[in-house]
Amino acid sequence: MFRSNRFLRQAMTLASPTPIIIRPIKDGEYIEAVRLYRAAIGPSPTMQCLISKVDPLEWKQFTARRFKLAADEESDSVLVAQRIDTAELVGVALTERYSKESRPTLPNCQFPEGYNQKEAEQIMIPEVQFQEECLAKYGAFWYIDDFAVAPDYQGQGIGRQMAEHIIAQAKQSGRNIALFAASGKLGFYAQFGFEVAGKPCVLGNGMIEGPTPMRLVFPDEIGRAVL
Numbered sequence: 001m002f003r004s005n006r007f008l009r010q011a012m013t014l015a016s017p018t019p020i021i022i023r024p025i026k027d028g029e030y031i032e033a034v035r036l037y038r039a040a041i042g043p044s045p046t047m048q049c050l051i052s053k054v055d056p057l058e059w060k061q062f063t064a065r066r067f068k069l070a071a072d073e074e075s076d077s078v079l080v081a082q083r084i085d086t087a088e089l090v091g092v093a094l095t096e097r098y099s100k101e102s103r104p105t106l107p108n109c110q111f112p113e114g115y116n117q118k119e120a121e122q123i124m125i126p127e128v129q130f131q132e133e134c135l136a137k138y139g140a141f142w143y144i145d146d147f148a149v150a151p152d153y154q155g156q157g158i159g160r161q162m163a164e165h166i167i168a169q170a171k172q173s174g175r176n177i178a179l180f181a182a183s184g185k186l187g188f189y190a191q192f193g194f195e196v197a198g199k200p201c202v203l204g205n206g207m208i209e210g211p212t213p214m215r216l217v218f219p220d221e222i223g224r225a226v227l
Helices: 030-041 045-051 056-072 117-138 158-173 186-190
Strands: 020-024 076-083 089-099 140-149 176-181 212-216
Touching (some): 030 056, 030 089, 089 158, 186 212
Antiparallel strands (some): 076 089
16 A cells, blocks of 8 residues: 655555555664664675675664665655564665756765775776766666665565565656666566666676666656656
8 A cells, every 4th residue: 555745655565474564764763774784785795795894883883874864865765664563674775866966976985994995996986887877868867775675574575565666756756767786686676677787896806796787767758857
């Protein structure tokens, strides 16, 4: 069930045995959101390449601050999927809306000690280049920056419901969507119509396949902005 308002719609999944709602994150939930985010993506080769030498507590605090800053930005949003019965957070997604007034840039924050910034640049630089290409082509678009479902709840349709929620919001605003899909997740996004838009990033001296650029382009008739 959906109800409109900027990022205030609530969604109940039909695929999961436990009903959930999808809503904006609230103050006091950042650490819990980061905990499930770390559990979901931390074991991946890409993340291990980037954060294996970072103190876990420092990384959680850093990511919590990043989520908080995004939630406070008018052009960004942090959504969470929450179980109705226990109120447990089971998914999190960070989206950004880029335009000529809000352009993509490289992060200018202070990363925690031990963070592999050299390898991170192998993702961040191509990512910003891809975002600039999308901006030049579409004039404005949505970007899915982070997307994770708690490991214990994967395969229950929660990720699908979160993706459908974001896609519906973007389509309603008349904007295409872009993202960097994590290795092994291309099929997940392809089911919604996302198409590969470039080669995957490569880390670890060519030994680790990083994320791949993808985008979902809506038909012109829905009113999306084009140059």
